[in-house]
Amino acid sequence: MDAIIQLIHVSKWHDRKAALSDVTLEIEKGEFVLLMGSSGAGKSTLLRMLIGEEQPDEGQIFVHGRNVTKLRSTEIPYLRRKVGAVFQDFRLLPKKSVFDNVALPLIVQGASEKDIRRKVTEALRAVDVDHKKDQLPNGLSTGEQQRVCIARAIVNGPVVLLADEPTGNLDPERTREIMELFKLINARGTTVIVATHDLHVLNHVNRRVITLVQGVLLSERRVGQGVGV
Amino acid sequence: MRRLFYLIREAWANMRTNRTTTIVAVLTTAFTLACVGIFLLLYVNLRNAAGSLQEDVKVMVYLEDRLPRERAQALEQKLKIDRMVDEVLFISKEQALGEFRVQFPSESHLLEGLGENPLPASFVVTLAPNFRSPDAMKGWVERVQTMEGVAKVDYNQEWLGLLAEFIGYIELAAIGVGILLSAAAVTIIGNTIRLALLARREEIEILRSIGATRTFIRIPYFLEGAVLGACGSALSLGILKFAFELFRQQIQLTGRFSGIEGMISFFPLSVCLTLVMVGMGLGFAGSVVSLLRVGEGRA
Numbered sequence: 001m002d003a004i005i006q007l008i009h010v011s012k013w014h015d016r017k018a019a020l021s022d023v024t025l026e027i028e029k030g031e032f033v034l035l036m037g038s039s040g041a042g043k044s045t046l047l048r049m050l051i052g053e054e055q056p057d058e059g060q061i062f063v064h065g066r067n068v069t070k071l072r073s074t075e076i077p078y079l080r081r082k083v084g085a086v087f088q089d090f091r092l093l094p095k096k097s098v099f100d101n102v103a104l105p106l107i108v109q110g111a112s113e114k115d116i117r118r119k120v121t122e123a124l125r126a127v128d129v130d131h132k133k134d135q136l137p138n139g140l141s142t143g144e145q146q147r148v149c150i151a152r153a154i155v156n157g158p159v160v161l162l163a164d165e166p167t168g169n170l171d172p173e174r175t176r177e178i179m180e181l182f183k184l185i186n187a188r189g190t191t192v193i194v195a196t197h198d199l200h201v202l203n204h205v206n207r208r209v210i211t212l213v214q215g216v217l218l219s220e221r222r223v224g225q226g227v228g229v
Numbered sequence: 230m231r232r233l234f235y236l237i238r239e240a241w242a243n244m245r246t247n248r249t250t251t252i253v254a255v256l257t258t259a260f261t262l263a264c265v266g267i268f269l270l271l272y273v274n275l276r277n278a279a280g281s282l283q284e285d286v287k288v289m290v291y292l293e294d295r296l297p298r299e300r301a302q303a304l305e306q307k308l309k310i311d312r313m314v315d316e317v318l319f320i321s322k323e324q325a326l327g328e329f330r331v332q333f334p335s336e337s338h339l340l341e342g343l344g345e346n347p348l349p350a351s352f353v354v355t356l357a358p359n360f361r362s363p364d365a366m367k368g369w370v371e372r373v374q375t376m377e378g379v380a381k382v383d384y385n386q387e388w389l390g391l392l393a394e395f396i397g398y399i400e401l402a403a404i405g406v407g408i409l410l411s412a413a414a415v416t417i418i419g420n421t422i423r424l425a426l427l428a429r430r431e432e433i434e435i436l437r438s439i440g441a442t443r444t445f446i447r448i449p450y451f452l453e454g455a456v457l458g459a460c461g462s463a464l465s466l467g468i469l470k471f472a473f474e475l476f477r478q479q480i481q482l483t484g485r486f487s488g489i490e491g492m493i494s495f496f497p498l499s500v501c502l503t504l505v506m507v508g509m510g511l512g513f514a515g516s517v518v519s520l521l522r523v524g525e526g527r528a
Contacts (some may be wrong), residue, residue, distance in 0.1 A: 051438070053438075065526075073443075074442070074443070077437075077440045077441060077442045077443075079441065080437075080438065080439065080440035081439075081440035085438055087438075091431075091434070091435045091438065092435075093435060095242075103231075103441060104435075104436070104439055105439045107231055107232050107235050108232075108436070108439060108441045108442075108445055109440070110232050111231075112231075113231050116231060152439065200348055220463055221279075
């Protein structure tokens with residue numbers, strides 16, 4: 001299999017404290033990876049580096065064959081178009097409808113009106129919120145908002161989907177639903193990386209788990225459904 | 230197409246969201262540019278007035294007394310082929326005397342006492358439009374003065390020089406005030422854009438995270454700045470036009486300075502459009518300054 005993400009001896013310091021320390025790992029194309037660790041373990045730093053929001057102080061990062069550490073600032077937006085991102089706080093535009101929020105990545109890329117309509121409808125259908133496309137995000141439940149955020153992340157068919165604490169604001173039932181959604185997206189060929197400190201998430205996946213502790217890659221293992229907590 | 234609509238809609242949304250700031254920015258820009266406009270209007274009208282006065286300026290080339298006819302004709306020929314000369318009209322001694330009698334009938338008896346006609350023959354020279362500036366005229370007069378058969382060259386040099394000097398000062402003032410107040414307009418619009426940027430910081434972050442380029446993020450703010458500048462400029466022209474018409478009405482009512490009424494005019498449409506474009510440019514510059522300072526949209 002091909003590695004879609006490669007971290008080679010990556011280190012990053014925040015205020016003289018190591019956020020990531022000599023992390024080396026490879027993620028294959030089509031994998032589903034859980035990035036576990038408590039708050040401050042370095043999960044978000046790692047994800048931010050994958051979309052060029054932060055640069056490592058040491059080491060190299062490759063995403064989809066491109067060395068992220070060597071990208072010029074003008075090239076970073078094009079990297080982000082290949083890597084969808086889902087956030088704990090959803091980051092939806094409150095004054096735009098669900099449809100317009102999901103259409104945004106396509107508008108940014110200059111997609112045609114026809115393509116936008118088709119792809120947004122497909123993405124909303126995939127996350128099961130197509131019936132709420134004309135509503136504003138604030139009128140939706142937190143679970144629905146997270147689904148809209150996922151729809152926006154997958155609407156332009158990214159090769160990798162990153163999710164930073166996507167279930168942090170959700171109850172166990174909604175957490176299960178969102179994890180099922182990620183599995184579905186992964187089954188369609190997208191590499192999915194979910195960063196979480198929520199051990200309950202392990203109950204819903206039987207995939208590769210990478211654990212970070214204070215910026216150090218502590219372990220890698222594979223868990224089966226129901227094996228976690 | 231949707232991308233274009235999106236960018237225009239975003240610029241419009243920015244202005245609507247910060248309605249008060251937008252209105253204040255347009256008004257202050259309008260008054261600032263109106264101040265520049267006053268100087269510009271004064272300058273343009275004075276230049277026009279000077280231009281039309283210069284059109285009427287004729288140079289009198291007086292000939293030496295008893296200059297043979299052939300030499301006078303040769304001189305006339307020489308003047309006519311001069312590229313700086315538009316028209317040459319010969320006034321003989323007799324014609325000069327006749328004109329004197331017509332213009333000053335009560336004093337004509339004074340000349341009769343002298344016996345011989347004391348008035349010299351002359352050429353009335355109109356210079357070509359490109360050479361009617363005080364400097365060009367002065368140079369030409371100095372050259373003709375040395376020509377054989379020429380007794381004296383006369384034109385209202387001092388008065389024209391003073392007018393040119395005054396216009397020069399107004400021009401300088403217009404440039405100085407223009408630069409100063411344009412910088413003020415750029416700052417006003419820049420601050421408005423800055424407020425819009427700060428208010429939409431979160432939105433900009435979202436756009437960056439989904440792969441929007443720096444240009445895509447910046448375009449609505451550039452548009453907003455340009456629109457604010459254009460609106461401010463158009464409004465300043467409205468204020469100026471209103472003040473100008475009021476001034477003209479006052480002249481008509483009071484009858485004072487009635488001579489200048491026909492000489493003054495407002496900016497022609499082409500200048501008005503140029504000024505709106507300049508306002509647009511200043512607004513754009515305000516956005517650029519603001520975006521550079523705040524640094525939003527950096528990937």
